[in-house]
Amino acid sequence: MAKSLIHISVKAQKDDIFTMPADLLAIGVFSEFDGKSLVKALDKKLGGAVEKVRNLGDFEAKAGKSCLLYSGGKIGAKRILLVGLGKRKDVKPDVLWKAASLATGKAVGLKAKSVVLSLHTDIPASAKPDMAAVGQAITEGACFGAFRYDEYMSEAAKKRPAKINAVLVDADLSVVTRLRKGLSTGLITGQAQNYARTLANRPANVINPVTLAAEAQKMARNIVGLRCSVLDEKQLAAKKMGGILAVGQGSVTPPRLIVLQYTPTGAGKNTPTVGLVGKAITFDSGGISLKPGDGMQDMKFDKSGGIAVLGAIQAIARLKLKVKVYGLIPSAENMPGTGSYRPGDIVTTFSGKTVEIQNTDAEGRMILCDAIAYAEKLGCSPIVDMATLTGACVVALGQKRAGVMGNDERLVERLKEASAKTGERVWHLPCDDEFVDAMKSKIADLKNIGGKWGGACTAAAFLSQFVEKAKWAHVDIAGPGVWGAGETDAPGSVGFGVRLLTSFVQDLK
Ligand code: BES
Ligand code: ZN
Ligand code: ZN
Numbered sequence: 001m002a003k004s005l006i007h008i009s010v011k012a013q014k015d016d017i018f019t020m021p022a023d024l025l026a027i028g029v030f031s032e033f034d035g036k037s038l039v040k041a042l043d044k045k046l047g048g049a050v051e052k053v054r055n056l057g058d059f060e061a062k063a064g065k066s067c068l069l070y071s072g073g074k075i076g077a078k079r080i081l082l083v084g085l086g087k088r089k090d091v092k093p094d095v096l097w098k099a100a101s102l103a104t105g106k107a108v109g110l111k112a113k114s115v116v117l118s119l120h121t122d123i124p125a126s127a128k129p130d131m132a133a134v135g136q137a138i139t140e141g142a143c144f145g146a147f148r149y150d151e152y153m154s155e156a157a158k159k160r161p162a163k164i165n166a167v168l169v170d171a172d173l174s175v176v177t178r179l180r181k182g183l184s185t186g187l188i189t190g191q192a193q194n195y196a197r198t199l200a201n202r203p204a205n206v207i208n209p210v211t212l213a214a215e216a217q218k219m220a221r222n223i224v225g226l227r228c229s230v231l232d233e234k235q236l237a238a239k240k241m242g243g244i245l246a247v248g249q250g251s252v253t254p255p256r257l258i259v260l261q262y263t264p265t266g267a268g269k270n271t272p273t274v275g276l277v278g279k280a281i282t283f284d285s286g287g288i289s290l291k292p293g294d295g296m297q298d299m300k301f302d303k304s305g306g307i308a309v310l311g312a313i314q315a316i317a318r319l320k321l322k323v324k325v326y327g328l329i330p331s332a333e334n335m336p337g338t339g340s341y342r343p344g345d346i347v348t349t350f351s352g353k354t355v356e357i358q359n360t361d362a363e364g365r366m367i368l369c370d371a372i373a374y375a376e377k378l379g380c381s382p383i384v385d386m387a388t389l390t391g392a393c394v395v396a397l398g399q400k401r402a403g404v405m406g407n408d409e410r411l412v413e414r415l416k417e418a419s420a421k422t423g424e425r426v427w428h429l430p431c432d433d434e435f436v437d438a439m440k441s442k443i444a445d446l447k448n449i450g451g452k453w454g455g456a457c458t459a460a461a462f463l464s465q466f467v468e469k470a471k472w473a474h475v476d477i478a479g480p481g482v483w484g485a486g487e488t489d490a491p492g493s494v495g496f497g498v499r500l501l502t503s504f505v506q507d508l509k
Contacts, residue, residue, distance in 0.1 A: 005198060006108065006160060008146040010139045010187055012168040012179045017121075018045060018075045020169065023112035025077035026103035028085045028096075028119040031061040037122040039082070045074050050082065062086055063095050066102055077116060081106055088124050093137035094423030096120065100141030105489045108146060108160050115166045117142065120179070131175055133421075135168060136182030136189075140499065142166045143190025149201040149492045188318045189502050193495035195219075196311030200493035204283035204300045208253040209331035212280060212303065216258045216310055216329065225264060226317040231257040241374070243349045243366040246357070248332035250287055250340030257371065260310070260327035262317045273324040274505055275380025275470075276313065277371045279364045279387035280306025280331035287334045287360030288342050301493060302364070304481035305387035306331060308497030315502040322509045328375050330367035334360070346444045350374055351466050354444040362448045364389045365459055369466040381470035382411050384504065385463065386477055386497050392455025393476040397427050399483040402496070405431040405460035406473030415473055418504035424496055426475065435461035475500070
């Protein structure tokens with residue numbers, strides 16, 4: 001196996017973007033294209049080349065658009081990438097994130113090893129840019145764009161650079177200093193997101209509950225303040241975690257509950273304890289209620305919620321946030337087999353509540369209900385779970401937006417705030433009484449599927465029954481977790497949720 005993902009370094013430096021030698025200079029362009037901007041200065045140096053591509057209609061300065069020019073020795077960089085930023089008034093960290101990701105993504109294709117990023121320079125003072133937030137967004141975007149998942153491609157290393165050095169450049173040292181503040185945070189979260197993408201992309205014959213648990217332990221060993229213990233099938237049985245055990249019993253690889261614990265230095269009794277819970281089904285065949293074959297290979301991504309939690313707790317610990325965090329990752333492989341749980345089975349969960357199984361493909365909630373109840377027992381509040389839980393959520397919100405449901409308005413609001421900051425989109429959906437009613441069984445306390453309608457809401461309503469007093473929210477990432485990659489240059493996982501959860505925890509302190 002060729003383990004050779006691209007390495008990216010990001011720095012900030014005081015310099016002149018026109019004289020600096022580089023393989024690629026990426027420069028942000030607002031659609032107004034007026035005034036005393038850096039792009040105008042560039043245009044002058046290039047003898048009107050920027051005007052020319054604009055007039056030809058070859059480049060529109062909209063977010064997501066770009067155009068490659070060759071400098072012909074007129075400036076230090078060999079190539080120039082004009083990157084659209086849209087209208088000045090709409091510029092937000094999210095726009096810069098996308099621009100940076102586009103720039104390093106192109107750099108990979110061009111085999112450019114050194115990239116100068118000048119994306120922030122023309123942001124108008126009236127937009128009152130927080131340069132630390134700008135530096136963070138650009139760094140995170142740069143990390144994202146440079147990622148390719150090619151560890152199993154024999155010839156990969158020949159097709160792209162082994163390392164990309166990106167530099168955020170400004171002529172003003174005080175701006176560089178402010179950019180650097182966010183840059184160091186952005187590197188940690190950007191790397192955590194790419195770590196999550198790598199793991200999520202690994203196939204089910206490589207990542208199973210046992211190897212995932214070993215990976216989590218390996219990660220925790222290298223990070224100060226982070227501990228990882230793993231409950232194996234015997235310990236799960238001793239704790240009466242019937243949900244996790246039921247789902248795992250059809251596979252030759254037994255289930256696990258990964259327990260990550262981050263304690264900041266100086267944590268006192270009053271430091272809040274947050275519980276992050278993530279669904280890690282390493283492969284979801286549907287079990288006895290087998291899924292149709294079409295697209296089943298995507299169900300290796302059914303571990304994405306758990307992996308988002310793993311990535312987030314890595315970032316939280318490396319950022320040394322002042323919050324105690326438990327990361328609970330129940331993991332199982334949902335397979336049909338002689339040992340599988342069946343429709344009709346009644347499962348006693350960790351909470352003591354019983355569940356009638358009506359469909360073995362509604363397995364996510366069966367592993368989450370144990371982990372959520374356990375999180376509350378460990379003293380966590382708030383608890384946020386993240387899961388590729390329902391196809392219904394994708395029907396409702398599409399592939400780019402996660403559904404968020406919960407029992408506390410303020411908690412949902414905080415997740416929406418984290419969403420606005422990171423650009424990882426969420427939308428609030430209900431999960432109250434009418435949906436809880438749909439989950440009542442005639443033969444047990446609950447059943448594991450609701451009726452025909454509101455599948456994302458009934459799934460969340462089911463989970464809500466396993467929380468007693470804690471504040472709890474659920475993020476259904478079936479869309480962005482499984483299909484989110486869609487149109488980027490790097491097929492596969494986009495690592496959705498890592499930045500959302502990290503930003504959420506960061507703002508709790
Ligand atoms: N992992 C799936 C949900 C899913 C489906 C995520 C497609 C991403 C893309 C989950 O375990 C599942 O199968 N849910 C069922 C629930 C149903 C049986 C009530 C679903 O959504 O169809
Ligand atoms: Zn399923
Ligand atoms: Zn599933």
